[in-house]
Amino acid sequence: MSLEPAEAAARGAPMTTPAGDIDTVAINTIRTLAIDAVEKADSGHAGLPMGMAPVAYTLWRRFLRYDPEAPVWPNRDRFVLSAGHGSMLLYALLFLSGVKAADAEGRALDRPAVSLDDIRAFRQLGSVCPGHPEYGLTTGVEVTTGPLGQGVGNSVGMAIAERWLEALFNRPGHPIVDYDIYVICSDGDLMEGVSGEAASLAGHLKLSNLCWIYDDNQVSIEGSTALAFSEDVSRRFEGYGWATRQVDDANDCEAVAAAIEAFRATSDRPTLIRVRSVIGYGSPHKQGTSKIHSDPLGAEEVKLTKQAYGWPPDAQFLVPQGARERMASGIGERGRQLRQAWDAAMGRYAEAFPTEAAMLRQMGSRELPDRWDEGLPTFATDAKGVATREASAKVLAAIGPAIPWLMGGSADLSPSTKTHLDFDGAGEFEAATYGGRNLHFGVREHVMGAAANGLALSGLRPYTGTFLAFSDYMREPIRLAALMRLPVIFIFSHDSIGLGQDGPTHQPIEQLAALRATPGLTVIRPCDANETVEAWRTILKLRTPACLILTRQALPTLDRGRFAAADGLARGAYVLGDAAGGEPQVILIASGSEVSLCIAAQAQLAEEGVRARVVSMPSFELFEAQAVEYRQAVLPSAITARVAVEAASPLGWDRYAGPDGAIIAMRGFGASAPIADVMPHFGFTADHVRQAALAQLNKARESAR
Numbered sequence: 150m151s152l153e154p155a156e157a158a159a160r161g162a163p164m165t166t167p168a169g170d171i172d173t174v175a176i177n178t179i180r181t182l183a184i185d186a187v188e189k190a191d192s193g194h195a196g197l198p199m200g201m202a203p204v205a206y207t208l209w210r211r212f213l214r215y216d217p218e219a220p221v222w223p224n225r226d227r228f229v230l231s232a233g234h235g236s237m238l239l240y241a242l243l244f245l246s247g248v249k250a251a252d253a254e255g256r257a258l259d260r261p262a263v264s265l266d267d268i269r270a271f272r273q274l275g276s277v278c279p280g281h282p283e284y285g286l287t288t289g290v291e292v293t294t295g296p297l298g299q300g301v302g303n304s305v306g307m308a309i310a311e312r313w314l315e316a317l318f319n320r321p322g323h324p325i326v327d328y329d330i331y332v333i334c335s336d337g338d339l340m341e342g343v344s345g346e347a348a349s350l351a352g353h354l355k356l357s358n359l360c361w362i363y364d365d366n367q368v369s370i371e372g373s374t375a376l377a378f379s380e381d382v383s384r385r386f387e388g389y390g391w392a393t394r395q396v397d398d399a400n401d402c403e404a405v406a407a408a409i410e411a412f413r414a415t416s417d418r419p420t421l422i423r424v425r426s427v428i429g430y431g432s433p434h435k436q437g438t439s440k441i442h443s444d445p446l447g448a449e450e451v452k453l454t455k456q457a458y459g460w461p462p463d464a465q466f467l468v469p470q471g472a473r474e475r476m477a478s479g480i481g482e483r484g485r486q487l488r489q490a491w492d493a494a495m496g497r498y499a500e501a502f503p504t505e506a507a508m509l510r511q512m513g514s515r516e517l518p519d520r521w522d523e524g525l526p527t528f529a530t531d532a533k534g535v536a537t538r539e540a541s542a543k544v545l546a547a548i549g550p551a552i553p554w555l556m557g558g559s560a561d562l563s564p565s566t567k568t569h570l571d572f573d574g575a576g577e578f579e580a581a582t583y584g585g586r587n588l589h590f591g592v593r594e595h596v597m598g599a600a601a602n603g604l605a606l607s608g609l610r611p612y613t614g615t616f617l618a619f620s621d622y623m624r625e626p627i628r629l630a631a632l633m634r635l636p637v638i639f640i641f642s643h644d645s646i647g648l649g650q651d652g653p654t655h656q657p658i659e660q661l662a663a664l665r666a667t668p669g670l671t672v673i674r675p676c677d678a679n680e681t682v683e684a685w686r687t688i689l690k691l692r693t694p695a696c697l698i699l700t701r702q703a704l705p706t707l708d709r710g711r712f713a714a715a716d717g718l719a720r721g722a723y724v725l726g727d728a729a730g731g732e733p734q735v736i737l738i739a740s741g742s743e744v745s746l747c748i749a750a751q752a753q754l755a756e757e758g759v760r761a762r763v764v765s766m767p768s769f770e771l772f773e774a775q776a777v778e779y780r781q782a783v784l785p786s787a788i789t790a791r792v793a794v795e796a797a798s799p800l801g802w803d804r805y806a807g808p809d810g811a812i813i814a815m816r817g818f819g820a821s822a823p824i825a826d827v828m829p830h831f832g833f834t835a836d837h838v839r840q841a842a843l844a845q846l847n848k849a850r851e852s853a854r
């Protein structure tokens with residue numbers, strides 16, 4: 150006699166098939182896959198997948214406009230798991246939905262993005278199921294998440310991008326851009342300050358294509374959120390101008406569906422759906438405790454949990470018949486139809502609007518438009534010169550019109566960072582004018598960085614702007630841009646104590662070293678207007694993030710007839726000029742504003758019969774990428790008498806100054822005073838460079854003796 154599963158369980162007979170209707174079974178498949186993966190890895194978080202499985206399942210099966218056969222279809226809805234510690238939720242969804250892997254060009258391959266074996270290898274070396282979702286590693290992962298708060302920040306950039314693309318490309322009868330951005334976020338996401346910046350900005354911009362689903366489980370790592378988090382989150386979001394919905398039980402799929410439908414019907418503001426869930430639901434002995442989301446359950450607990458789900462307690466990585474088919478008939482069917490209809494619509498669009506279609510294609514493959522660099526300025530020799538921020542503004546004025554998908558803004562400092570696009574028709578991106586090219590982030594550096602990453606993930610070429618000292622407010626998004634290899638341009642002006650009277654709070658010291666320490670990030674600090682042009686030329690050709698470091702104060706525009714051409718910048722460091730009369734005896738190396746001190750020192754040394762070489766070194770990273778022969782030609786090992794000069798932390802300069810070299814740098818914080826006093830006060834004078842060079846020469850002579 151065969152028993153119904155629940156009946157079998159009740160009688161204590163071993164259960165062999167899962168209980169419940171097919172939706173329940175599919176939901177419990179997500180939960181148990183997460184449990185088994187965490188258990189096998191002996192590491193990871195199963196709590197969020199267990200609690201939120203019904204919500205995510207409802208969203209994916211019934212709403213998400215996503216074709217598993219075409220995972221990078223441009224008009225797909227985006228799903229962001231901001232609570233990246235719940236990564237197994239996403240891997241289980243990708244697996245159950247049958248999402249295909251895609252190659253670097255976005256072509257679907259004949260294998261799944263995530264297989265059951267991949268899930269078995271959760272958190273193991275080389276697995277496409279790492280501890281936290283990683284963009285670029287696993288098809289279907291729209292963004293790398295894990296540092297709480299980043300995903301919600303990214304989602305605002307994604308929503309801005311969608312609105313902007315709509316405004317630029319849609320034509321009457323041709324709505325080719327029309328997608329939504331869904332986020333699952335946790336208590337931690339909403340405790341992080343960046344969620345406030347992000348929600349404030351999204352509410353202001355009335356981004357009704359944005360839906361955050363908040364897992365209100367009232368638990369975080371240290372225990373109940375009552376320990377540290379007691380605000381009324383819904384009221385907070387109402388204050389930001391969001392629509393808020395409440396779902397009282399995460400297991401109530403109809404209530405979840407109704408809330409998502411309400412989001413889709415809302416056209417004037419973003420939506421927060423607050424879902425009450427119980428972390429690790431179904432695990433009777435651990436409910437509401439903190440242990441559950443940060444540790445594997447343990448064999449006994451796993452069995453009890455599975456039993457509570459009506460699941461065969463001894464089955465592992467079980468995918469019951471019908472679960473994947475159930476997904477296929479929902480997201481799979483819907484996604485295929487929508488994508489096919491879109492392909493046809495896109496064909497009609499391309500015929501009617503070939504220029505726009507070509508632009509879309511070019512943008513999608515991250516190419517630059519033809520002749521984008523034709524209007525780049527060159528600057529005449531000028532002893533007084535211009536600030537590199539001013540030179541950068543001239544570059545932006547030229548390339549802004551030439552690269553339609555270059556867009557960005559500043560954290561309320563564009564008059565200082567000179568990052569506003571002023572050309573005719575550039576416009577402001579505001580709720581009533583989504584086609585504007587100028588973003589206004591307000592004084593919100595953190596979400597500016599995170600949103601820029603979201604813009605880049607949506608195919609745009611974003612830039613941000615603020616003072617270099619405040620890059621610290623953006624460290625996490627900069628780091629993630631590097632990790633994801635996103636071509637974001639982070640512009641930082643007011644790059645040293647040379648900014649003067651604002652004083653040490655505004656004068657960056659350690660920021661350059663910190664940025665240079667970030668793998669995959671290119672940091673460029675040009676020394677004059679023409680190097681600034683070359684810096685932009687180099688950065689725009691990159692497919693990875695870059696920081697452009699600019700001065701507030703004017704710098705002399707070098708005579709490129711006398712000194713080497715500014716395009717040497719592309720190689721990171723180059724010989725600006727040697728003294729006449731033979732091999733150099735000492736090398737003076739500097740970046741940015743300190744290069745001209747070295748040039749002046751070189752002239753003084755020449756009068757004393759000392760031959761100095763001046764090396765402009767705008768970028769460590771670009772220089773390190775050169776062949777050893779080139780690096781040797783610029784900085785020959787035989788010349789050990791060296792002086793490196795940079796008005797910032799000396800950290801890192803010993804690599805180029807050498808073990809015996811001198812480094813003129815900042816050993817402490819700056820001071821509030823006019824630039825004419827600040828620079829000499831901290832030793833940034835040509836004469837100091839000259840003295841250091843002479844001391845170096847003496848030292849080298851002595852050691853040669």
Ligand SMILES: Cc1ncc(C[n+]2csc(CCOP(=O)(O)OP(=O)(O)O)c2C)c(N)n1
Pocket residue numbers: 196197232234235295296297298335336337338366368369370428442
């Ligand atoms: C910026 C940041 N700080 C700390 C962590 C470590 N961390 C991972 S999960 C978590 C909190 C978990 O609580 P919650 O966000 O409510 O998620 P839940 O456990 O309820 O799924 C923390 C502090 C992190 N991932 N990111």
Ligand SMILES: [Mg+2]
Pocket residue numbers: 335336337364365366367368369
């Ligand atoms: Mg929580």
